[in-house]
Amino acid sequence: MSIAERKRIAGWIVLLSLSMACAGTEPGSAPSDAGTAHHPAPDRERSAGGEPRRGEGxxxxxxxxxxxxxxxxxxxxxxxLPAQLQTTGQVDFDQTRLAHVSPRISGRVHRVYAGLGEDVRAGQKLAEIDSIELGQAKAAYLQAKAKEELARKSFERAQGLFADRIASEQEVIEAEAVLREAVAALHTAGETLHLYGLSREQVDALSYDDRAASIYPLRAPFAATVVERHATLGELVTPERNLFTLADLGRVWIWIDVYQRDLGSVHLGDRARARVDAFPGEDFAGEISYLSARVDAATRTLRARLDVANPEGKLRPGMFVEVELVDPHVQGGGEAQxxxxxxxxxxxxxxxxxxxxxxxxxxxxxxxxxxxxxxxxxxxxxxxxxxxxxxxxxxxxxxxxxxxxxxxxxxxxxxx
Incomplete structure (x- = not known):
């Protein structure tokens, strides 16, 4: 056999192998049914009744x-179900638990202790004010106290001399007048310090060697959260200046608008539920604590307020809320629902x-x-x-x- 014939036979074998591979058979094996593609049967589980175990829905x-x-x-x-009314509202601070903290005296901000968003205790120091006016008031009190002590001793001495017939009655009367004047001056100086926020114990403890006589502490009136801070170190401040705003967020108000047609279904003490998008599926319970005495002429709505407990602080002032009011007054009366x-x-x-x-x-x-x-x-x-x-x-x-x-x-x- 020539070399050309051998090459021709080898080419036929290659072509035959490629053709059988495309048909899905092996050389020497039985070919599949012509024109039929093989697909495995779907493996669908069935229940005892022959129905599919899972279908749509x-x-x-x-x-x-x-x-x-x-x-x-x-x-x-x-x-x-109880009669209910759907409306919307907005979260606000409980104004009875909101405080604007300002100094009672002019001075410069010496130190700032409380930060924005910080929870503070009642009486906790928020800042210190260095006040020349306070230092002068303390010095005036100490001076009045010294004069009162001297006037008292002079009066007691005059009484003793009068008893021994050494001093005249006029001298006793004059000493008593000086004492009364000194007592009045001391009382005035003490009241001035009380107005500046010093307690009676703090006033009684004043001494001449107090190096912090001009320092005025600014304290929290109750336990709350610092929601605003305007105190800047070294800044000159006056009593008109609000340095901190504190709010007790454990309880908040929610203001809602009630349409005139729904006024008969809204009463003081009615229960309510509020929901916010930030906490889906969670209800915040409250009750109506205030109904305005006036209907807005433009919107024909009445302002109402809910008191809502907020122990975890999830409700924040300014939040938009959906409110559901429950009217218990329709139960047991009127037409059956x-x-x-x-x-x-x-x-x-x-x-x-x-x-x-x-x-x-x-x-x-x-x-x-x-x-x-x-x-x-x-x-x-x-x-x-x-x-x-x-x-x-x-x-x-x-x-x-x-x-x-x-x-x-x-x-x-x-x-x-």
Whole structure:
């Protein structure tokens, strides 16, 4: 066989091998059916009844997975809910627990101790003011005190001399007048220091060797948070100058506007719930403590105020809030209210803007039902949609079901 023939045969073998590889066969093996592509059959688990274990909006767990999830259900029920009013408002400081701290005397800022946002105790030193005026007032008090002591001794001596018939009665009267004048001057000097904020104990303890006689301490009137600070080291300040603003944020006010048509549903003492976007799902309870006596002529609304406890300081003045007012006065009187379908708040899950619940539809089988939510009261929320009273909704373990459904939508496996 010539070399050319050998090359030609080798080329045929290569072409034959490439053709068989494209057809999905090995040399020497049986070819597949012509024109048929091989695709593995879909691996879809089925329940005992032959239905798919999971479909759109349906999740079915194995007994073991359900036990691990700790799923618990509660029935949807019908209840008569208290009459409620929805409005909006804004958080403000409790003005009864707000203080503008200013010096009682002019001087220069000597030291600043409190910082912006710092929590301070009642009586805690915020700053020190170096005041020439205070130093002069203390010196005047000490001088008046010395004159009073001298006048008292002179009066007592005159009384003794008069008793021994050495001094005349006129001398005693004159000594007594000088003493009265000295006592009055001492009292005036002491009251001046009291006006500057010194206590009686601090005034009594004054001495000539006090090197800090001109230092005036600026103290917090109550336990609060420093919400404003305007004290600058070395700056000249006067009593008109506000150096610190302190606020007790443990309780805040919420101002709301009530429309004229709703005034009959709003009363002093009515309960209210406030919600803010910063803390979704969390309610802040309060009650109406003030109703304005005047309706705004332009907006036809009335100003009302809520007192709201804020122990963790989550509500900040200036926050926009949604408020739900509860009117207890309609209970037990008037026309009977229609019952509403409610579920525990923990049963409602979110999918973007949508709200839904999972309904138990068999052994470890759960269906998603989209609902619209309404009023909330005492841990329950009003719902409407594809749900009937008595149907069991998932109140614990809904997160696992939601995760399983999300896995299905992404094409995940059947491992539940």
């Amino acid at each position: 349906v999740v079915e767990l194995t007994a073991a997975a359900a036990a691990r999830a700790g799923i618990r259900t509660a029935p949807a029920v019908e209840r008569v 229609a019952a509403s379908l409610v579920v525990p708040e923990s049963a409602v899950a979110r999918d973007g803007e949508a709200r839904f619940v999972f309904v138990a539809a068999g052994a470890h089988r759960y269906e998603r039902r989209d609902v619209a939510v309404g009023r909330r009261t005492e841990g329950f929320v009003e719902v409407s949609g594809d749900l009937r009273a008595g149907e069991p909704v998932v109140v614990e373990g809904a997160f696992l079901l939601k995760s399983a459904m999300a896995e299905e939508s992404l094409g995940g496996g059947h491992g539940h």
